[in-house]
Amino acid sequence: MTQRFAGVPDVLAHADLDDSSAELTVDSTLYSLESVYGASFTFIDRCFVFLDRPAEGQLRVTLAAKKSATQDELRGFVGEFANELLACAWREKITAENRGAIEAVTMQALAGAMGPPSLDELEDFDFSEEPFEDPLGIAMSWEEKYGKDKAKRKQGEGPEAAAPEPAEEEA
Amino acid sequence: MRELRFHRDLYAGEQVDAALKVYERFGTFTTSEEGEHFVVRVESKSAARERRLAGELANYALGLTIRGRGAT
Numbered sequence: 001m002t003q004r005f006a007g008v009p010d011v012l013a014h015a016d017l018d019d020s021s022a023e024l025t026v027d028s029t030l031y032s033l034e035s036v037y038g039a040s041f042t043f044i045d046r047c048f049v050f051l052d053r054p055a056e057g058q059l060r061v062t063l064a065a066k067k068s069a070t071q072d073e074l075r076g077f078v079g080e081f082a083n084e085l086l087a088c089a090w091r092e093k094i095t096a097e098n099r100g101a102i103e104a105v106t107m108q109a110l111a112g113a114m115g116p117p118s119l120d121e122l123e124d125f126d127f128s129e130e131p132f133e134d135p136l137g138i139a140m141s142w143e144e145k146y147g148k149d150k151a152k153r154k155q156g157e158g159p160e161a162a163a164p165e166p167a168e169e170e171a
Numbered sequence: 172m173r174e175l176r177f178h179r180d181l182y183a184g185e186q187v188d189a190a191l192k193v194y195e196r197f198g199t200f201t202t203s204e205e206g207e208h209f210v211v212r213v214e215s216k217s218a219a220r221e222r223r224l225a226g227e228l229a230n231y232a233l234g235l236t237i238r239g240r241g242a243t
Contacts, residue, residue, distance in 0.1 A: 019222075033180075033181070034240075037233075037236075037237045037240070040233060040237075041233075041234070041237055044230045044233065044234060048225070048226025048227070048229055048230055049229065049230060049233055050175070050226075050229045050233075051178070051181045051182075051233065052176065052178050052181070053178045053180060053181060053207075059181075064222075064226055066223075066226070
């Protein structure tokens with residue numbers, strides 16, 4: 001015996017009291033299949049859940065109570081399912097928007113969990129490679145390049161001697 | 172006899188087969204394919220047992236399908 005739920009259009013949801021089941025129709029343009037799966041999964045401990053696609057753009061969810069259920073209980077299932085569906089859709093949207101941040105945090109957590117390199121790994125590491133070439137001496141510090149000591153030493157030899165001299169590498 | 176119609180877009184065929192294997196000792200299943208659906212007819216000792224068997228089979232197939240897709 002098919003019964004309407006008070007306040008819910010018959011095309012959206014109705015109950016079959018003989019079978020202790022309720023059917024609700026979901027617009028698949030509003031809710032993704034993943035959201036429907038997520039909401040369905042939370043009900044399989046209380047109901048037998050069955051999905052179907054009666055028409056393009058629609059999904060039909062049948063929630064059959066595992067034990068005999070009243071119309072109020074079935075209405076409760078339908079309401080809870082609708083809420084859970086909305087929560088799943090919202091979670092899916094948040095996850096999609098924050099995927100980059102989630103991946104970055106996960107990567108950092110995994111890298112931290114791996115711990116410092118072992119002695120074997122350090123032994124295998126190739127330290128011989130030069131970091132980079134610097135023919136113009138750009139990466140050198142001022143002290144390395146012009147040398148304070150040299151400047152002080154030559155202070156007494158004349159004003160021109162106090163001027164910084166180029167590094168040996170440049171000569 | 173109860174009939175379950177698993178839509179191809181919603182249930183993975185191999186997962187429906189896996190669910191059938193799990194429950195085959197509890198009843199008799201007849202399978203066929205009709206258009207977009209895998210059709211399973213469930214027969215058991217009583218109507219109540221058929222309802223439960225069909226429901227458990229549907230839940231199991233749904234759970235395997237969801238797990239296979241990595242949803243939830």
